Amino acid sequence: MLKNYFKIAIAVLRRRKFFTFISLFGISFTLTILLVLTAFIDKIAGDSYPDRKRDRSLYISRMQEINKTGGQSSGPLSYYFLSHYAGSLKTPVKVGISSIFSGTNTYVNNKKIAVNYKYTNDAYWDIMEYDFIEGKAFNKQQVDNADKVVIISEDMKQQYFGDVPSVVGKYFEADNVKYRVTGVVKNVPITSYMTYGDIYLPYTVSKTDYRKDKGYRGGFFGVLLANSKADLPRMHDEYQSMVARLPMESKEFDKIFSHADPYIVSYVDTGNEKSSGVMIVLTTIGIFALLVMMLPTLNLVNINITRIMERSSEIGVRKAFGASSGTLVYQFIVENIILTLLGGFIGVILSFVAIQVLNGMNLIPNLVLSINFTVLAIGLLICFLFGLISGVYPAWRMSKLNVVTALKAS
């Protein structure tokens, strides 16, 4: 049965090539746009390099303080807060602390290199699983001694040292200080802003002494690692109750909010208690996808109706010989899904091309998009929906055709 439908579908496709082209164009391009978007989201939200222990970590990225007049200020946290307060919690096995990357320059043979540096504590390297191309991370001892050591990214190695096989033990100068390289790690794209940096330094070598500053707010992110996935809710609640008990920093504030959240929630945190970043992102993506899909769907419906009406004689004959409306609707929807899957196939090929082009343009350094199984599955699902939505209304119109008129029309 399906084989027959398939044959009919192909025959119909070859009948009016122009219409076929319009349908396929619409489907494949829509799918390409959505697939590239999906690949992008998948890369940002789903790519877990370097924090592969994401499923048992919670991230602390912001704190919001609200003062009595209704004003608010929010931002990242201080080292003191993360080590002293978050560090005192019972559930986390480790607390990784790292600063927001910020920029400095270094000059090699009168060539300027922009360097984004990031301060971390030693636990950060136990939690994160950076791929070391050579060397290793600095340890607790080195951090406590405030050794001038540095971990650099592949890119930075290339720019600063050029093509040399090994740079461990060599010296890297930034901010007029010489640091000894202990390791080289695989690049992280800047979109993973909590883990991105060109060079990573122990927080103790920082020129400002972070241990003196007793305020809650500063320039640091925290990562809490739990023993297992089951401990996450407990860890979350423990952090929440700790924040609830915090004494106010000054008289002008009367409320403090801060959350230890899973990666994605934390990633899109607006720093504002009232507006959830997740909601904003979802709405934006939803509206965009709806608009991009709505027009081609309407288009397909239009084209499908005209095509069906062309086949009124065929429908009339089948009805006259006793085919039920249900059978005809089913047949037509199957045909339509075959068409959309064909368009989907072209769309996937186009997406591959588009993604290659985008990667080649290198719009965001180190952000390499790829189509993986998740993205493909989502694409397939979109196609299926497409075929179903654009097939239902025309099929319904067709099934209501009167046999006599259908036969007479030919």
Next chain:
Amino acid sequence: MFKHLFKLIWNKKKQNFLLMSEMLFSFLVLFAVFSLLVYYYNNYKKPIGISYQNVWVVSYNNALQTKNTDSLNTYYETLRNNIKAMPEVKEISFCSDNVPFSANTWTGLAGYNNHNYSNVNMYNAEDSYLKTLNAQLLEGRWFNKSDVATKIPPVVINNELREKLFGKGEAIGKIIDESDDGKNKKRVVGVIQAIKAKGDYAAAGDAVYHRTDTGSFRSLGKIMVQVVPGANAAFEARLYKTLANYMKDSNVEIEHLVNKRKDINYFTLVPMIVLSIVGCFLVINVALGLFGVLWYNINKRRGEIGLRRAVGATGSSVSNQLIMESMILATFSLIIGSFFAVQFPLLNVFDLSAGIYLVAILFSIIFIYLLVFLCSLYPGRQAAAIYPAVALHEE
């Protein structure tokens, strides 16, 4: 004539309903894209307000920890003299960290006659700020030494804020207020051309410039350095060494405004390009769809057209009729679409000026008409070429 066309459209309302909804949707998409483009273009037309080509920005942090204001000032004045002593440096100015083209924003209130405006950009600037950036003074003067001991602190505002607060009236010498309780009075001494601090495509917004005073060095974090044209990387490395050696406890970074402008424009351009590509694709899609459907319709109406030709209608009147039909369809959906689109300026969504929306609506309407016209041109021509004898014979 029109009445007759309406009847024809009404008779095929089901099919036309789908066509109309497609046009409606494409109108809305175009309206969104055009609104954005017109908004960006409007901002792009305005002068940028500074010459940034030879200005570098130095960022530093907590270079000196001291409670003593005098030693703080001495420390930075020495640094200023050290930098200015370099032959490549023309002018330097310490300022708050919301320098042009940076992501940092400080906003506050500004009001006059109980009309308060929030989201006004607040800058801390020195006497040399204007010269360093080559900003244009439109009225009054910039800060100078005489402003040290005035009872009401002087401020300079930009022309966007001047427009809002004083309209066509006199601005110089007026007292504005930076809080809602009348306790934070400032005297306007000058008006400058608005600086598009967030790049070429973003609106300049309102701005108030405050003069730095003796304790300001605690909160400043940037130095803007105007260099002579042709200052090269070797000089930059020298400047960097000077700064880093002097401010031992600080992280120093030198950036060029030219590059910062490129980066910040990039952030507005990328969404614009993406949206335009998506918009283009949707329009092509709709055009093809319209074309196909109209073409099919005409083929289905061969009998009707043959009959009209047989009773003496010319070919051009037949094709005109078909084009008119699709234009009327487009008009229907544009009326509905405009009804939705007009809500944006009426409700003042996103705080854009009504003019932008209206221009966008106009563009979208013209665009849709053009699209429908082009799509029905060829099928109409085909219909005109139908021979009555052949068409009627088929029937």
